[in-house]
Structures are given as C-alpha cells and as structure tokens.
Amino acid sequence: SQTIHQWPATLVQPVGSPLSLECTVEGTSNPNLYWYRQAAGRGLQLLFYSVGIGQISSEVPQNLSASRPQDRQFILSSKKLLLSDSGFYLCAWSLHSEPYEQYFGPGTRLTVT
C-alpha cells in the first residue's frame, strides 16, 4: 500500500530564516506530487505540483520554491520566511490517471514569529 511522509510535524521559525520541508511517498512510482498551504480556518491553496522528476509548476508567485530531486521526494523551500508564510503545509500525491484523487500527508504546522 502507499504511504506518504512529511516532516517535521511542527516548526517554529523566525522571520527571515530559511525553510525546508520534505515529503516522500512509498509504494508507488512516478506519482504526481503537490504542495498546498492552508491558512487557519481557510481552504487549501495549491502552491506547486510536479508530474515528474525536475518538473515543477508554480501556481502562486511568492517567496517559496519547490524541487523534486528524486521520483518520490518533493521539497518545499524558502530562503527568507515572511510572517504570512505561517500555515499548515500539506503534501499530496496522485496517480497519473483519472480521476487524480489526491492522498495527503500528515502536514507540517509552520509558525513564523
């Protein structure tokens, strides 16, 4: 069966510090991978998605970036965090076929102070 891991579970970082969140998927090959952010009491905002190694699509221009160095690894980064970067970050995967339902990792709760 497939499993998706995210770490860390919680993170408190000062404004201006760098960020690196990691997501890995087990039990499937060549998945679509996604990064979402959820602000408190809000819906999910798609940040990045990837359909293959080295292929990253950005949906929202901001100070975040994503990379996919390996087939089942997806990394979200920032060089300098802003207060507005606080939120619940979720990684998800889907197959390369209809209906593309997504399976989410446990999430990382980031607080920028």
Added chain:
Amino acid sequence: GQNIDQPTEMTATEGAIVQINCTYQTSGFNGLFWYQQHAGEAPTFLSYNVLDGLEEKGRFSSFLSRSKGYSYLLLKELQMKDSASYLCAVRDNYGQNFVFGPGTRLSVLP
C-alpha cells in the same frame, strides 16, 4: 477567475441527513472532488464526479450539475464522527491545477 463557494458552517443532529452545497466558477472543468478534514488533520478523499448525476458511496452521496456549476454532498445517518470540515475542489483543464473551496465545518450534535 477561479471561485468556489460553500457555506461556512452547518449544524445537524445525529441520525439525520445533511446536504452541503458547493457552487463553482472556474476557467475549465475536469472533475469535482469532495474531501473530509477533521480538525488538525489532513484531508481524506470522499468522492469524485465528472459527469452530471449522483454518485453513491455508502452513507455519502455526491451530485453534480455541470450546466449550473453546482454540486452537493449528502451525508445520511449522521454520526458524531462526521463532525469535520468538508472541502469541495475542482480540477480545471490545465494539467494538475486543483482549486479548493473554503470548506464547510459540520457539527453533529447528539
């Protein structure tokens, strides 16, 4: 632009039926999804509609009308564990772009 609307909160009684509505206006349409999200947890997939009509999955059913840009999630025989947020999401025609609504927080009361 992309816009999905859902009621912010709903309350229902254990054992009852509740309908959660979702209206969408997106640049394209290639499927509508419903997810359940318990507080502090990740969303879990509930249902998918791409053609008009009703899809039934146990106590949960989802309906879609593409001409009206409208969907609903129907929950029957409500249980306390159904207290959660329910997220409506649309996949548009452009690759893997998914647009999520703000979610509806459902409280099930005894």
